[in-house]
Amino acid sequence: MKLSSISLAMLMGIASYTHVHAQDAVVISEQLEQQVIEWRRDLHQNPELSNREFRTSKVIEEHLNSLGLEVQTGIAHTGVVGVLRGAKPGPVIAMRADMDALPVVEQTDVPFKSTVKSEYRGNEVGVMHACGHDLHMAMLMGAAQKLASMKDEIEGTIVFIFQPAEEGAPKGEEGGAELMLKEGLFTEHQPEVVFGIHVWSAGTAGHIGYREGPLMASSDRFEITVTGRQTHGSRPWGGVDPIVAAGQIIGSTQTIVSRQVDITKAPAVVSFGIVEGGVRNNIIPDDVYLEGTIRNFDMDNRAQIFENLKTTAEMTAKATGAHAHVHIDEGYPVTINNPELTRKMLPTMKRVAGEDKVHVNDLVTGAEDFSFFALEVPGLFVFLGVTPEGQDPITAPSNHSPFFYADETALKTGTEMYVNWALDYAKL
Numbered sequence: 331m332k333l334s335s336i337s338l339a340m341l342m343g344i345a346s347y348t349h350v351h352a353q354d355a356v357v358i359s360e361q362l363e364q365q366v367i368e369w370r371r372d373l374h375q376n377p378e379l380s381n382r383e384f385r386t387s388k389v390i391e392e393h394l395n396s397l398g399l400e401v402q403t404g405i406a407h408t409g410v411v412g413v414l415r416g417a418k419p420g421p422v423i424a425m426r427a428d429m430d431a432l433p434v435v436e437q438t439d440v441p442f443k444s445t446v447k448s449e450y451r452g453n454e455v456g457v458m459h460a461c462g463h464d465l466h467m468a469m470l471m472g473a474a475q476k477l478a479s480m481k482d483e484i485e486g487t488i489v490f491i492f493q494p495a496e497e498g499a500p501k502g503e504e505g506g507a508e509l510m511l512k513e514g515l516f517t518e519h520q521p522e523v524v525f526g527i528h529v530w531s532a533g534t535a536g537h538i539g540y541r542e543g544p545l546m547a548s549s550d551r552f553e554i555t556v557t558g559r560q561t562h563g564s565r566p567w568g569g570v571d572p573i574v575a576a577g578q579i580i581g582s583t584q585t586i587v588s589r590q591v592d593i594t595k596a597p598a599v600v601s602f603g604i605v606e607g608g609v610r611n612n613i614i615p616d617d618v619y620l621e622g623t624i625r626n627f628d629m630d631n632r633a634q635i636f637e638n639l640k641t642t643a644e645m646t647a648k649a650t651g652a653h654a655h656v657h658i659d660e661g662y663p664v665t666i667n668n669p670e671l672t673r674k675m676l677p678t679m680k681r682v683a684g685e686d687k688v689h690v691n692d693l694v695t696g697a698e699d700f701s702f703f704a705l706e707v708p709g710l711f712v713f714l715g716v717t718p719e720g721q722d723p724i725t726a727p728s729n730h731s732p733f734f735y736a737d738e739t740a741l742k743t744g745t746e747m748y749v750n751w752a753l754d755y756a757k758l
Contacts, residue, residue: 355681355750358476358742365475366741369393370468371442377431377457377464379448380495381505383408386429386467390492393471397478399490406509412490413519414478420486420756424521424707425473425748426507426700427466428496434458437732451501460734462529462716467492469527469741473748485756489519496699498661507702516706523671524703525751526711527744531726533715535737538683538747539691540712542672544596544627546665549697550636550658554579554620554643556607558652563612573607575652576618580605582646586638596627598635599695625695627664665701668708675710678754682746696729714747716740 358366369389378386387408394401394412402411408429435456436444446457459465474490491510499505504512533539556576561569580602587598600622607618624639626632640656647654680688691713700711716736717726727733 355678355746356476356480356753358472358745358749362472362475363742363745366468366472366745367738369471370464370738370741373464373467374440374459375442375444375446377444377446377459378429379433379450379457379500380430380497381407381499381503382448383429383494387492387494390429390467390471394474394490397474399474399478405513405515406494406505408494409510410492411515411519412474412492414474414481414484414488414490416484416486416488416756417482418485420484421522422487422489422520423752423755424489424491424516424519424524424703425470425752426491426493426524426526426703427470428463429467429492429494430463430497431457431459432461432497432730434460434730434732436460438735440735458732458734460731461497461729462734462736463496465529465716465736465741465744466527469744470748472741472745473752476745476749477752480753484752487519488752489521491515491524493699507699511702511706516703521707523668523755524700524707524709525748526700526703526709527714527747528698528711529716529729529736529740529744530713531717531728531731531734532723533713533717534723535716535718535740536683536743537687537689537715538679538712538743539689539715540667540672540676540679540710541691541693542667542669544664545667545691545694545711546698546701547599547625547627547693547695548629548632548664548701549661550624550632551661552622552624552639552659553657555655556618556620556643556647556652557655558614558616558618558650560616561614563614566614569614570651571614572616572618572652573614575647575650575654576605576607576620578650579620579643579646579654582642583639586635586642590638591631591634595631597693598624598626598628598631600624600635600639624658625697627693629664632664662697662699663701663705665698665711666704667710668704671708671710674758675751675755678750679712679747682750683743710751712747714740714744
């Protein structure tokens with residue numbers, strides 16, 4: 331088939347545009363990259379525990395105000411939200427970073443290591459950004475600065491969410507993503523989608539791990555109090571032995587996953603972490619306390635496990651003459667990446683990180699309260715590797731370790747990922 335010179339020129343132009351769109355990502359300057367590193371180091375050196383992120387929120391508030399964003403503070407106690415309204419019409423996009431640190435004494439030898447101490451559960455503890463939330467905040471602050479400088483090109487609205495208490499609110503308090511939603515965050519801003527990044531010691535610096543559908547497990551705590559009747563250990567028939575009943579409950583509940591739940595849908599785990607009962611070798615006590623965790627990747631299976639755990643514990647105890655009371659403290663739901671959104675943004679991830687650095691991630695049995703956001707609107711949550719090139723990520727100190735170390739070269743990748751997600755999604 332012959333083409334006119336005009337048609338050929340048009341096709342060449344289209345091909346050229348497609349090539350640029352497919353290959354070129356918006357990048358940040360070296361100056362901004364250094365600023366992101368400086369923010370990260372300052373936040374790392376001044377960590378704060380969940381619902382106590384007072385200095386942290388002030389630093390973020392001042393930065394977002396300096397960019398001319400609409401800034402909201404005091405959301406879920408210490409949360410900060412910045413709103414950037416682009417010059418052109420388009421979708422509302424939310425991007426989230428968490429703010430809190432952990433009660434961990436830092437053991438790294440970086441010059442900006444934390445020596446902060448605080449109170450946790452009535453005890454003085456060291457405080458460390460051992461999970462990388464300092465990096466999350468710094469990357470989103472950098473993305474806000476870059477996108478604010480492009481306001482005239484922005485299509486739609488970008489909502490920058492700095493969320494407290496991802497690690498869990500102190501006992502007796504509410505917090506985190508769930509409280510932000512309860513206070514009307516998404517009702518007010520009505521985002522179409524939400525994006526998030528978590529740094530990951532199990533990945534090489536700059537590499538991205540993603541997965542369609544379930545990525546991180548739900549996390550739920552259960553308590554079982556088994557009540558019997560105290561008697562002398564030499565005369566067990568004189569009472570009801572809650573220790574024997576508790577032992578049978580521990581064994582029986584293992585059949586919930588292996589025999590009662592359809593594990594072809596998704597893996598699940600029921601684990602006991604605390605078994606407490608008795609004060610003396612020859613006294614059968616009145617009661618035994620059990621506590622454990624449930625991890626799972628399917629919301630329907632999750633509900634079934636809750637029901638089966640209660641039934642199994644109560645009926646097993648009853649068979650021995652004891653009584654079991656089961657309480658399930660629902661924690662974080664399954665973190666689910668919307669498949670369609672994930673597929674649409676995959677080219678962006680490859681453009682930013684490099685095609686050879688984007689990988690399908692294994693399921694992770696850890697949990698994240700980004701899951702609450704992603705149950706409200708389509709979400710995409712990925713892992714950003716931070717272990718230095720040449721070091722085995724498998725043996726690197728894990729997130730939550732006092733030796734957790736992050737290669738700061740990954741900050742550029744994460745910052746640019748936020749920027750390009752926002753720009754590219756608006757053009758879909």
